[in-house]
Amino acid sequence: MSGHVIALCGGVGGAKLAFGLTRILPPEDLTILVNTGDDFEHLGLHVSPDIDTVAYTLSGLSDRERGWGLAGETWNFMAALKRLGGEAWFNLGDHDLAMHVERTRGLAAGESLSHVTTALTAALGIRHPVIPMSDQPVRTIIQTADGELGFQRYFVGEQCRPVATGVRFEGAASARPSAGFQTALARRDLAAVIVCPSNPYLSIDPILATPGVRKALADLATPIVAVSPIIGGQALKGPAAKLMAELGVTPGVLAVARHYGGLLDGLVIDTADRDDAAALRAFSLEPLVTDSVMHTDDDRVRLARETLAFAAELAWPVQTRRAAL
């Protein structure tokens, strides 16, 4: 594939595919666009969990066994904070803390989240652009029968136990896509948009909720291909399947396809879901069936390569179809 690629990305699963993409595409051909709906202010610090997960994954610093945070992390700050009676429900590692302190310092000095993110990722040796979806605050709120919960309260504090009745994105209506996002969307050489295997409701929807983004994507004459985060009716990580069930949707690749509506041109699904391929085609969605679980770096690169090739195959039909509209 030649041309520019935008990868829409949430946390752990999405970051793995983004890692694969960075091993194939040079920095000038890739924009990694990251959800900031999970961001929150904690202990006076601006925490951007998805940006940090992407940064740690791309730089090779992430803890692959624990699945989040930094390898070799220590927790002495948390121990001291607990001794002081501070809020200890959200773990901040000693190394990780430097990201939050530096980010908060930059934002307080009037820098944009995009600017701060560029500086922090560059310092970690990341050459590909990592761009927040928006420089304005958008906050994912989980609606439950017992009231609303901020995303991290739901995800970390309550371990996703409360039954969700809905999701909303506070601040989205007055947010704008970040300048880097707008620039990438407007590139004449844009060749594909890859929706990484991140939670559709909690990681990708905040990106789509930013005014103008959904329409800009729908108007593109380039293929939009998602990698399903749901395999065999289950999410590899996180509450996607639980959330879908609570919202009255049977978790599966068909539900993912339906959720994204007509936005996608192709959906990469795991071999475990091969029986759903025909139903996806009936939904006007081209499926690619492959091994989509990424255990190793090689898995990440292979899945990224297959996804890019799949998008390239769809380029001509997509252009033809859009031109006919």
Added chain:
Amino acid sequence: MSGHVIALCGGVGGAKLAFGLTRILPPEDLTILVNTGDDFEHLGLHVSPDIDTVAYTLSGLSDRERGWGLAGETWNFMAALKRLGGEAWFNLGDHDLAMHVERTRGLAAGESLSHVTTALTAALGIRHPVIPMSDQPVRTIIQTADGELGFQRYFVGEQCRPVATGVRFEGAASARPSAGFQTALARRDLAAVIVCPSNPYLSIDPILATPGVRKALADLATPIVAVSPIIGGQALKGPAAKLMAELGVTPGVLAVARHYGGLLDGLVIDTADRDDAAALRAFSLEPLVTDSVMHTDDDRVRLARETLAFAAELAWPVQTRRAAL
């Protein structure tokens, strides 16, 4: 001695005597009044070095070999901050950081520095009141031939190398003594004020610069006794002697006495300075000659006990003299 004691205190040396006082006096009989002129905003965090030194010393958590900070401290946050290109000239340990984050969080939530300090010291198991001199910001500024330096820039960043031409206390004119300080000064059972062996120019002067404090102290009918931080013309720690020389004063106990003017009733000096005792008396200042270097906890308690006994001896002459004014 019966009645209440106020200890005016800076960092390391002062904290050692304060520790001794807490081992003799019950919490209701002691107010430890701490300099906040060293406070500064760093990386968006409110750092109160003298309060923390006092807190760590009183709680037994301080690193006695290094002379500052916490025993068993780790520096992983600093390593990560350096990797990110953050400001690394001021070392913040991983455990220590919890104090600054909690303090900053409390202040941002509208709590006073006094309130935050009470909560933090209580969490560390300290039963004696540790009170900041003021809840308003007062910042010690070192004047040099090459311009002005904030205290920590001078003390830590420049390792006290610049030649000082003067010291000023930014914000002092509009600051008020903290409520806890005012209450302690107004106590009818006030029996003594102890000026701990802290830097007169940098640790005690900021306290005295707060409007009303010097007069309130001068009006007291109770003895005010200082322990000299200068022994044999040298400071045990810190830049006191260097600063005195730069300001045109020969470092020594006589210079300390002169610096405090008529404020003191007694001065505790080391046996190394016994030859200056007569000159102090000529200065209307009663000397107590003793071993004033505090190596061990026993040294701290003994010096505190001797200082309290010395103040008690001075109570009657002071009352008589003040009544005659």
